[in-house]
Amino acid sequence: MSLLERQDVRTDPLVRLESVSKSYGDLLALDRVSLAVQRGEFVCLLGASGCGKSTLLSLVAGLDQISGGTLDIGGRKVSLMFQEAALFPWLSVRGNVELPLRLQGVSRSERRQRAEELLGIVRLSGFSDKRPHELSGGMRQRVALARALAQNADILLMDEPFGALDAMTRDILHDELERIWREQSLTVLFVTHNVREAVRLGDRVILLSSRPGRVIEDYAITHERPRRIDSPEVSAQAGEITDRLRAEVARHAQ
Numbered sequence: 598m599s600l601l602e603r604q605d606v607r608t609d610p611l612v613r614l615e616s617v618s619k620s621y622g623d624l625l626a627l628d629r630v631s632l633a634v635q636r637g638e639f640v641c642l643l644g645a646s647g648c649g650k651s652t653l654l655s656l657v658a659g660l661d662q663i664s665g666g667t668l669d670i671g672g673r674k675v676s677l678m679f680q681e682a683a684l685f686p687w688l689s690v691r692g693n694v695e696l697p698l699r700l701q702g703v704s705r706s707e708r709r710q711r712a713e714e715l716l717g718i719v720r721l722s723g724f725s726d727k728r729p730h731e732l733s734g735g736m737r738q739r740v741a742l743a744r745a746l747a748q749n750a751d752i753l754l755m756d757e758p759f760g761a762l763d764a765m766t767r768d769i770l771h772d773e774l775e776r777i778w779r780e781q782s783l784t785v786l787f788v789t790h791n792v793r794e795a796v797r798l799g800d801r802v803i804l805l806s807s808r809p810g811r812v813i814e815d816y817a818i819t820h821e822r823p824r825r826i827d828s829p830e831v832s833a834q835a836g837e838i839t840d841r842l843r844a845e846v847a848r849h850a851q
């Protein structure tokens with residue numbers, strides 16, 4: 598294999614954006630964003646409110662059309678998870694997790710088995726027959742994660758999935774997500790406002806400018822895993838990124 602071929606293998610991204618722009622009428626939300634996410638990477642997107650983070654996710658999800666540039670996910674499947682679990686209240690926990698499997702045409706018995714397996718992965722075995730309103734916010738997000746995993750997608754897109762949870766519950770879910778990401782070899786694109794959360798979880802933290810969103814920094818986070826959100830290393834790097842973000846917000850406010 599030639600050097601060039603080997604480099605191609607190493608840089609075979611699952612998600613590739615080249616100079617992607619997105620406008621809503623006169624409003625330019627994203628401005629020539631280039632970003633490549635490698636298979637198995639955990640990439641966090643960070644930026645001031647309104648800088649286009651959710652827009653970027655919805656473009657990758659194919660929920661919206663790009664206005665310019667190239668976006669290529671090679672026809673791969675994506676699944677989405679949001680701040681609100683958005684579970685169907687009339688379905689049991691198992692029924693919610695089974696839904697994507699039902700849409701994929703998976704047989705009843707296989708569906709049940711797979712749903713139980715996924716509920717085990719998110720540590721909710723024994724809660725299958727509960728309804729969403731009987732669960733805590735953290736447990737509902739676990740169900741949403743199991744449902745996202747049931748889609749059997751190549752790429753997991755997460756839009757502030759833990760933003761509404763208390764700090765302790767969020768901390769526990771960080772550990773769980775990291776474990777599941779490793780065990781399932783997931784590729785994750787994760788939007789957050791929380792700099793520490795981004796450094797806790799990400800292999801990379803992509804910092805977007807204030808609107809229109811452009812990539813202004815691409816930080817490699819190399820601290821050993823599992824990390825603690827309150828460790829000195831995470832705090833120090835989060836401090837550095839926060840300073841950069843503050844400078845960007847201040848520049849924009851002038």
Ligand SMILES: Nc1ncnc2c1ncn2[C@@H]1O[C@H](COP(=O)(O)OP(=O)(O)OP(=O)(O)O)[C@@H](O)[C@H]1O
Pocket residue numbers: 621624626644645646647648649650651652653790808
């Ligand atoms: N469907 C839409 N129609 C018109 N404007 C939109 C639409 N979606 C997003 N926008 C605008 O695009 C810009 C980027 O929005 P987006 O929600 O992507 O930002 P964000 O970084 O995710 O914000 P936040 O951190 O506050 O959630 C905002 O100015 C928003 O008002």
